[in-house]
Amino acid sequence: MALQDYTREFGRNLNIAYPIMxxxxxxxxxxxxxxxxxxxxxxxxxxxxxxxxxxxxxxxxxxxxxxxxxxxxxxxxxxxxxxxxxxxxxxxxxxxxxxxxxxxxxxxxxxxxxxxxxxxxxxxxxxxxxxxxxxxxxxxxxxxxxxxxxxxxxxxxxxxxxxxxxxxxxxxxxxxxxxxxxxxxxxxxxxxxxxxxxxxxxxxxxxxxxxxxxxxxxxxxxxxxxxxxSVSIIKKLLHLGFPTALQMFFEVSLFTAAIILSGVLGTKNQAANQIALNLSAMTFMVGVGLSVTATIRVGNQLGAGNITELKRIARSIFLLTLIFDVFFALMFYSFRAQLPWVYIDDIEVVKIASSLLVVAAFFQVSDGLQVVFLGALRGLQDVWIPSLICFVAYWLIGFPVSYYLGIILDYDGQGIWMGLLLGLSVSSILMYLRYRYLIKLYELE
Incomplete structure (x- = not known):
């Protein structure tokens, strides 16, 4: 397909996504x-x-x-x-x-x-x-x-x-x-x-x-x-809802753990961590909006039984997400020394926060894409394997690396955030591979 086959969906995607954002x-x-x-x-x-x-x-x-x-x-x-x-x-x-x-x-x-x-x-x-x-x-x-x-x-x-x-x-x-x-x-x-x-x-x-x-x-x-x-509908809601709740719990608890680890390093590290997290949360909301859009539009095409159109629409959302995330990454990196001053006047905290924003710039792409891939999988009503992916990526890979680099090797806040970057990147890759696998199964039916 040509690039315009995907870009012509941007308007529809944003109309659904912007109120959520x-x-x-x-x-x-x-x-x-x-x-x-x-x-x-x-x-x-x-x-x-x-x-x-x-x-x-x-x-x-x-x-x-x-x-x-x-x-x-x-x-x-x-x-x-x-x-x-x-x-x-x-x-x-x-x-x-x-x-x-x-x-x-x-x-x-x-x-x-x-x-x-x-x-x-x-x-x-x-x-x-x-x-x-x-x-x-x-x-x-x-x-x-x-x-x-x-x-x-x-x-x-x-x-x-x-x-x-x-x-x-x-x-x-x-x-x-x-x-x-x-x-x-x-x-x-x-x-x-x-x-x-x-x-x-x-x-x-x-x-x-x-x-x-x-x-x-x-x-x-x-x-x-x-x-x-309806007992059958309630069972389906619980079947989809419980693993989705686990997915959110694994990610939220990882970032909560990052806050606790930063507190171990001292008040200034914790303040700098909070600044970087708050800025990242703002840009993450764009990913959340596009993730819900992916759930809705993929779910629509699944109901219609049109897998070819499902693939085209999903790719348009993935591409739009990538464009936003690259922009956010460039913004974080370019203004890493200026953005923390909006929150605090402490030069030491600003310096630490600026170093965290370098890592945050890199994980803009992986964080945005993983939540949108997750939204597409939710549209396909696939929730249990993504929950397992979240647990492995965040708690078997991300957190241990955060602890080892940040606390054991004394890379401080940057070490903690490198663990977050790795966890989100692994999640993004595995979610995409899961999506590709399911699409191939649907195409064979």
């Missing part, structure tokens, strides 16, 4: 605003929010992983024009996600003792526990929102979840300002105020998204009369 980046910007607002209260308060969010983020990744199972199933059924099946997947998906949210909330309460084993100051733990308890309740509405979002994503209606997320995030920032500092007659709750802002915003996301979706005649029909719950 924008919504994810909005979450990161609000987290940044939260840190700035709480940071003005003092080091202990900021450390408490960071400590509480460590466990919350792991629980969140597991919950989102489960909900990702909804999208490829909806995309496939929608491509076949099976309205009743799409509706049943949606309603059963909401049930599974709601139960999942309740279980994650309980799990966060039960995990409180872990905070005492992380070698943190007592004053930080005292502040972190009530923060985590309040935010734990937000897992329930967040998982309900996530299930509705994944349903609408499966129908390629990605803009509504972005709009709901932006509205909720604006409310979050306003409530943070009022409740953290006690402005305009509101009680001054400090760290707990940030938690209540998050809880209210996540509750609000659900009705806002439902309102936006039901305004469309073609979508309103999915919200009428609750479908009878």
């Amino acid at each position: 924008a919504g994810q980046i909005a979450h990161l910007l609000v987290a940044f605003a939260d840190n700035v607002m709480v940071g003005k209260l003092g080091d202990a308060q900021l450390a408490a929010v960071s400590l509480g969010n460590t466990l919350i983020f792991i629980a969140l990744s597991i919950g989102i992983g489960f909900s990702f199972a909804i999208t490829p199933l909806v995309a496939e059924a929608d491509a076949k024009g099976n309205f009743q099946k799409v509706k049943s997947i949606f309603h059963n998906g909401v049930l599974v996600s709601t139960i999942n949210g309740v279980l994650l909330c309980i799990l966060l309460f039960l995990s409180e003792p872990i905070l005492f084993f992380l070698d943190q100051p007592d004053e930080v733990i005292v502040l972190a526990i009530p923060y985590m308890r309040i935010v734990a309740f937000s897992m329930i509405p967040l998982m309900i929102f996530q299930s509705i979002k994944q349903f609408s994503d499966g129908l390629s209606k990605t803009v509504f979840a972005m709009q709901a997320t932006i509205v909720a995030n604006i409310v979050n920032i306003i409530l943070n300002y009022l409740l953290i500092y006690g402005e305009f007659g509101f009680p001054r709750l400090e760290v707990e105020g940030a938690a209540y802002g998050t809880l209210v915003a996540r509750i609000l996301m659900v009705p806002v998204l439902i309102f936006l979706l039901t305004r469309k005649v073609e979508l309103k029909k999915y919200f009428t009369l609750i479908e009878s719950f």
